[in-house]
Amino acid sequence: MCPHDFWQEIHPPATFLRHPSEGHHGFFPAEFEDGSQLSLPIRELSDGRHALASLIINQASFEVEDTLCAALARKALPFEPEVVVGLPTLGLTLARGVARHLGHSRYVPLGTSRKFWYRDDLSVPLSSITSPGQSKSLYLDPRMMPLIENKRVLLVDDVISSGTSIAAALRLLSSCGVMPVAIGTAMLQTDRWQTKLAELDPAWTRRVIGVLKTPLLRRTPENGWTDEEISKGNSRES
8 A cells, every 4th residue: 555545545344354363564454433444554663563553634535534523523422512622733633623513613723833922821831752852832822712711622632642742731721720521532542641641630531532543563473563462462372
């Protein structure tokens, strides 16, 4: 599969094996609730033994983007969100679409670019797993405060991996007196985020909703990639 072909098509259920014996080669098939699949490129980590499945939503086809937004909006409905708040950068694409599917007329974007009218007390330090070593801050435009005060907020990011970005957004909203009713994402990338959110409050891990879920991948003897937890289980059984 060519690099530009990823995130362009949703495949019927069982198009790809979820757990091939030799491991996945080149891509990982993430599944929607109805069993349909989205092939995601595999990104090898620096240790050479592990990898992650990757989703870049602003490079996805409109069909895939709209399907992810609609699915997340459906999952969010029980929380009765009144406003959607999106994290930069890729989370803004998802947040906008989710808000539209919820029937909202707008959404509230957070930002990392400081405008001259922004206030330091409405900002927090921000780091990202996809932008290591970059020092930046997360801001809330003070003009947006009336839109989120005393409202049922759905906080949205495209992918939750380490939980660092979501934790920063929760701290920022908390400083404004806002506690989201739920945290939504297109993809939960491993379970590492649970530790970071539990440090803030264990209750946050129960308010996270995601459309897709992908595991930490481990290299196989055949030079493929398999679910780390399944690999550990097979090792214990043998």
